[in-house]
Amino acid sequence: MKPDARNHHLDELNQDFLYHLGLDTNMDLEAMFGDVQYVCMGGSPVRAENFANKAAEFLGLGIPEGGAQPIGKTERFSMFKVGPVISVSHGMGMPSMSILLHELAKLLDYAGARNAKFIRIGTSGGLGVEPGTVIVAEEGVNAMLKSTFEQIELGEKREYPTTLDRQLAQGIIDSRGNIKAELGKTMGTDDFYEGQGRLDGALEPNYDEDKKMAFLRRAHEEGVRNIEMESTAFAAFCLRAGIPAAVVCTTLLDRLKGDQVTSTPEQLGQFSDSAQCLVLQYIRKQLSQATV
Amino acid sequence: MKPDARNHHLDELNQDFLYHLGLDTNMDLEAMFGDVQYVCMGGSPVRAENFANKAAEFLGLGIPEGGAQPIGKTERFSMFKVGPVISVSHGMGMPSMSILLHELAKLLDYAGARNAKFIRIGTSGGLGVEPGTVIVAEEGVNAMLKSTFEQIELGEKREYPTTLDRQLAQGIIDSRGNIKAELGKTMGTDDFYEGQGRLDGALEPNYDEDKKMAFLRRAHEEGVRNIEMESTAFAAFCLRAGIPAAVVCTTLLDRLKGDQVTSTPEQLGQFSDSAQCLVLQYIRKQLSQATV
Numbered sequence: 001m002k003p004d005a006r007n008h009h010l011d012e013l014n015q016d017f018l019y020h021l022g023l024d025t026n027m028d029l030e031a032m033f034g035d036v037q038y039v040c041m042g043g044s045p046v047r048a049e050n051f052a053n054k055a056a057e058f059l060g061l062g063i064p065e066g067g068a069q070p071i072g073k074t075e076r077f078s079m080f081k082v083g084p085v086i087s088v089s090h091g092m093g094m095p096s097m098s099i100l101l102h103e104l105a106k107l108l109d110y111a112g113a114r115n116a117k118f119i120r121i122g123t124s125g126g127l128g129v130e131p132g133t134v135i136v137a138e139e140g141v142n143a144m145l146k147s148t149f150e151q152i153e154l155g156e157k158r159e160y161p162t163t164l165d166r167q168l169a170q171g172i173i174d175s176r177g178n179i180k181a182e183l184g185k186t187m188g189t190d191d192f193y194e195g196q197g198r199l200d201g202a203l204e205p206n207y208d209e210d211k212k213m214a215f216l217r218r219a220h221e222e223g224v225r226n227i228e229m230e231s232t233a234f235a236a237f238c239l240r241a242g243i244p245a246a247v248v249c250t251t252l253l254d255r256l257k258g259d260q261v262t263s264t265p266e267q268l269g270q271f272s273d274s275a276q277c278l279v280l281q282y283i284r285k286q287l288s289q290a291t292v
Numbered sequence: 293m294k295p296d297a298r299n300h301h302l303d304e305l306n307q308d309f310l311y312h313l314g315l316d317t318n319m320d321l322e323a324m325f326g327d328v329q330y331v332c333m334g335g336s337p338v339r340a341e342n343f344a345n346k347a348a349e350f351l352g353l354g355i356p357e358g359g360a361q362p363i364g365k366t367e368r369f370s371m372f373k374v375g376p377v378i379s380v381s382h383g384m385g386m387p388s389m390s391i392l393l394h395e396l397a398k399l400l401d402y403a404g405a406r407n408a409k410f411i412r413i414g415t416s417g418g419l420g421v422e423p424g425t426v427i428v429a430e431e432g433v434n435a436m437l438k439s440t441f442e443q444i445e446l447g448e449k450r451e452y453p454t455t456l457d458r459q460l461a462q463g464i465i466d467s468r469g470n471i472k473a474e475l476g477k478t479m480g481t482d483d484f485y486e487g488q489g490r491l492d493g494a495l496e497p498n499y500d501e502d503k504k505m506a507f508l509r510r511a512h513e514e515g516v517r518n519i520e521m522e523s524t525a526f527a528a529f530c531l532r533a534g535i536p537a538a539v540v541c542t543t544l545l546d547r548l549k550g551d552q553v554t555s556t557p558e559q560l561g562q563f564s565d566s567a568q569c570l571v572l573q574y575i576r577k578q579l580s581q582a583t584v
Contacts (some may be wrong), residue, residue, distance in 0.1 A: 062476075075336045092388040096387075098482070192394070
C-alpha cells in the first residue's frame with residue numbers, strides 16, 4: 001500500500017483487531033508476514049489450501065508435514081502462507097472481497113510488507129473464447145459495462161476507476177508457456193443468476209433468451225472476455241491503495257454458445273488448474289530473477 | 293415459493309444442478325427435504341452447525357451421534373437439516389446470499405416443500421439500542437436509506453421492494469419471553485468498512501467523525517435500528533418469491549456511542565445466542581400449536 005493512501009485514523013488506535021482474519025496488532029505481525037511479496041486469493045477455503053500446497057511444491061519451498069496450515073481464524077476466510085506467498089479465500093461477491101481487502105492491506109502495512117502484489121485467481125464464464133482459456137484482466141467492468149466500481153458511503157454514491165496494473169497483467173501473460181491465456185476485460189456482477197443473465201434462477205426473469213444473447217454479444221463487442229463476481233471491487237480497492245493487482249480467471253464455458261457446462265469433470269479440473277499454474281509460473285520467474 | 297413466481301424456464305431442464313449446494317434433481321429431493329418448514333440462515337458454517345445442534349436439542353428432536361452432518365458440498369455453503377428445520381450458512385454480503393436464495397428456493401420447490409419460511413439470524417451493529425438487543429426487521433433499507441434493493445439485469449438497473457412479513461416478525465417478537473427484542477428497520481450495506489461509515493478501514497476515508505455521526509443519527513431518525521450486509525437482497529428475493537421471511541439480528545454494539553465493541557467475550561457469546569434462541573422459541577411455539 002502506498003503511504004498516502006493509508007487511513008490516518010489508524011494511528012489513533014491502541015490496538016487494531018483484524019476481526020474477520022482473527023489477527024490483531026498485539027501479535028508480531030512483522031515476524032509473521034514481513035516477507036510477503038504475493039497475495040493470491042481464490043473463492044473457497046478448499047482452493048486457498050490447494051493453492052498453498054501447490055505453491056510450496058512449485059516454488060521448491062517444501063510442503064510442511066500435513067500440508068499448509070491456516071493462520072488466524074477460519075470462520076470467515078482461510079489464510080495460508082508459504083514462503084513469500086499468502087494464499088487466502090475471499091468468499092463469493094464484492095462485499096466479502098471488500099472486507100478481506102481492507103484487513104489484508106492493513107495486515108501487510110502493519111507487517112511492513114508494503115510492496116506486495118495482489119492476484120485474484122478464479123473461475124468464470126467466458127465470452128467468445130474456448131472453454132479453458134485463462135483471461136488476464138486488463139480492467140474490471142461492472143454490470144452496466146462501465147469501468148467503474150460504485151460504492152455508497154454515508155448515503156452518497158461514489159464511483160472509483162477499475163483499471164488494473166498493465167505491466168503485471170503483461171508479465172503474467174508472458175509467463176504462459178503452453179497455457180492458453182489472453183488479455184481481456186473481466187465483468188464483475190453482484191449476482192450469479194439474474195446478474196449474469198442466466199435463465200435458470202428460481203424466479204421468473206424479466207428477460208428472455210434473445211435479450212440475454214443480445215446483451216452478452218454487446219459485452220463481447222466491448223471487449224469483455226469473461227464474467228465473475230469480484231473484479232471491479234478488487235480492482236478499485238487496489239488502485240486506490242496503490243497495490244499492483246491482477247485478476248486471472250479460467251473460463252469454464254463459452255456463454256455465447258450456451259449456459260450449460262459441457263466439459264468433463266477431468267477437463268474442468270484441468271481448467272481450474274491452468275489459472276493457478278499460470279500465476280505460479282509468473283511468480284517463479286519473478287523470484288528467480290530477483291535472486292540472480 | 294408461490295407458483296406464479298417460479299421460473300418457467302426450469303421446466304425445460306432435463307436435470308438442474310444446484311451447483312453451489314452440490315445437489316441436483318436426479319437425487320430424491322422430496323425424500324430429503326419434503327418436510328422442511330423453516331430455513332434458518334447465518335453467515336458462517338460454524339454458526340450454521342451450532343444452530344442445527346441447538347435446534348435439535350431445543351425442539352426435542354434428539355441430536356444425531358457426532359452432531360448434525362452437512363448435506364451436499366461444503367465448499368461454498370454448509371447446510372444441515374434437523375427435523376423440519378434447515379440451518380445453512382450464506383457467507384458475507386448480498387451476492388453470496390443471492391446465490392444461496394436462488395438454489396434454496398429451487399431445492400424446496402423441487403422437494404415439494406412450498407410453504408417454508410426463511411429466517412436470517414445474524415449479528416449487526418445497533419443504532420440507539422442497548423448492545424445485546426435483538427432487532428426483528430420490519431423491512432430492509434439500503435445504504436441510501438431507501439426501502440429497495442437494486443439489481444442490474446442485462447445492463448439495466450431494477451429496483452425491488454424490501455418489505456418483510458409483518459405477521460412473521462410480530463410472531464417472533466411475541467415469542468421473546470425474557471429476551472430483549474424489538475421491531476425496527478434493518479439497513480443492509482455492501483461493505484463493512486466504508487459502506488457502514490467506519491473510520492478504521494485500510495484507506496483514507498472521504499468522511500470524518502462528524503459526518504459519520506450525522507449520517508448514523510439520520511438513519512436512526514428514519515427508524516433504522518441496526519446495520520448488517522444481507523437484509524435488502526434477502527427481503528427483496530423472498531417478497532418476489534412469495535416466501536414469508538424475517539431478519540433477526542443481535543446488536544453487538546451501539547454505533548451512536550462508538551465503533552468499538554466494549555462488551556466482554558462472555559457477553560458477546562450471550563448476545564449471539566439471543567437471536568438464535570428467539571427464533572427457536574418462535575419455531576417451538578408454532579410446531580406445538582400445529583400438533584395440538
